[in-house]
Each structure stands twice: as structure tokens, then as C-alpha cells.
Amino acid sequence: MAMKKSKSCSITGMMCGIAIIVLGGISGLILFISNAGGASFPLSLFYLLDIPFIAVMIGVTLILRSVPFPGGSMFARRTGRPVDTRPSAEKSFIYETPGTCSSCGAGINAETVEWVGPLSIKCPYCGATLDTVRREV
Secondary structure (H helix, E strand, C coil), X not given: CCCCHHHHHHHHHHHHHHXXXXXXXXXXXXXXXXXXXXXXXXXXXXXXXXXXHHHHHHHHHHHHHHCCCCCCCHHHHHHCCCCCCXXXXXXXXXXXXCCEXXXXXXXXXXXXXXXXXXXXXXXXXXXCEEECEEEEC
């Protein structure tokens, strides 16, 4: 009887998380006991408190990542709506100077124009105010 891959992966992740928590707690306790008569009290506290804490943080992360939530992620379950993982359908645009002046017909170089607004330029030859050209990226 074959087990589904997703269920197998979630059980494996849970088991790894629990094992890391237990081993981190035991190893921190053993290191604390072995260093109890040592000269460094802060190191003993590190063994007793920090190693198990780090193991719990890693283990809980593994456990939460292995729990299947409807919608595919923990965030989708908390907010009650699925998370959209598709690429964004929005288009990007840039604004460029026009190639020629619409008033005098002179060629316009982007480096020589004077900007008179966020999307407006001034023709260096006739002084006309021109709008920039919107181009999709």
C-alpha cells in the first residue's frame, strides 16, 4: 500500500522537527551538567538555555512547514484567503523624451533637455514644453 507523497513529506518534517527539539534539549542539559563544575558560569547558562531555545526554534519551523494548510501556506490559513503565487500581471512603464520636438521638428537628445516637471521637458531649440513618451518595459 503506497503512501501519498505529500502526507509522507509532512510526517517526515514533523518527525525531524520533534527530533531536533528533543536532541537540542538533551544535549543542552548534558553540556550544562558536564560544565557545572567549570569556571565559566555564562557558558553553562548558554548550554542550559540557548542551545535548547535554538533547537526549539528550528524544530517548530520544520513542524509548521510540514503541516498542510488549505490554500497552501500558513499565511493563507490565517487570513482566510489563498495566497496568489502567480507572477504579477501588472505592466511596467518608463517615460522617455520624444525623439523630435512637435513644435519645431528639431531632434531632441535626452541629455540636453531641461526638465520642467516630472513628465514634461522643454525643447532646447524653440522652448516649447513637451510631454514625455510612455513606453512599456
